[in-house]
Amino acid sequence: MGTRKKQETQKMAFSNTEVVFNNLFSLFTYLAVLVGVIVFALMAFLIIKYRERKNSQDPEDTPRLGRIPIVRGHGRNVLITVSLSTIILLALIIGSFAAVDTLLTPPNGTWCYGLYPGYGAQSPLNQDCPRIDVTGHQFYWEFSYPHALPHAPLYTEKYVFRVPKDATVVIDVTSADVFHDFGIIPFKIKTDAIPGRVNTIWFQPYQNGTYLIQCFELCGSGHYYMNATLIVMQVPQFQAWYNST
């Protein structure tokens, strides 16, 4: 194995949500491969074992025209099949629900810290804790930040979404006109932006950089250029920018 491949496998994820997604994807993939290997191996074995030979005879319970079939008594096979399917489906169901639960429930985050005096240690789900409103418009995204001073108006920015690295970023997504859909491919997150409704998702960005935000719902003639840029910044740089707004 080359060092390059080793580096790639050790590459850090872009966000916690990417890790959640990849784990679930692996669960589905490994189980599918396992089932596939067992099914095809069994099929090959049976094809060879029961192939037609010169002195082959039909088994006694072979169905014949005009005769009521003999009861074959293979209830055990049915039991094994149903049990195995249940175990596999349960693993997938539990894995999926666990992932959805993680994505919809932000932990106590660092997002508030330092941005809004007095609310440093609170959960982002707390009413008092600042969150970012994301609003879809034909055809741009708008990001409204709570201002550092409680009495100040929201600071609003279009096209560019700045967040601090490693923070718990909680966003409330909605739309001002038609249906849109807010998504960031490298972070593996996506949620509908619907007028009159707020969809909340969250993520923790692990790496500095710029990422493409896209609209994933055909929302009109300008849908194809409805992008925005996510900029993940070091916390001090973010604070400096935030306090200068």
Ligand SMILES: [Cu+2]
């Ligand atoms: Cu759109």
